[in-house]
Amino acid sequence: MKLTADGNFPRWLRVLSFVSGLAIFVASLAIEWLPRWIRMFCFLLGFGMMAIGGFTSRAHMLHIKPFDNSYKKARRTYEVDDRDKSNKDDTQGGA
Template sequence: MKIKLIEDGNLTSWLRLLLIVIGTVFVVVAIECKLEIFWARVFLLLGFAIALIGGMTSRAKLLHIKPFDNSYKKARDSYKTKDDKNNE
């Protein structure tokens, strides 16, 4: 069985939810646990970053945006002319 991480140009729903939950857990650990100030800051910033990635990909899914798609390569190739191909 092969696990898919990217589906239709976006992260899968279980992975988006997992990123949000892991980010939230990191933030809670940073705030509630008695950690050294350096490690508390690391966990807090890392938690915000992970949750941000999960949240932004969820919003992209709602707006039907495909942030992990390779369609831009096709668009870039469509602008090439015959002269560009001959020069290469």
């Protein structure tokens, strides 16, 4: 079982993250007999889980891959080769 598929979370994990975050979020507001610091922690945890589920769902809808390593290929295209740099210097500044 993989947690990422094609650079994003699979559908079941996106839905599970959002729904469980929503349940924790609502429970932290509804349960008053818990200490305040536990309710605050659950509130923030639920909000964070909902945000992750929502962001990854939006990324899937827009065909963005937030957990992909394709930026490494793009970074390599901007690297300057030493041979290319020396050839440019010879052609531009030669006497």
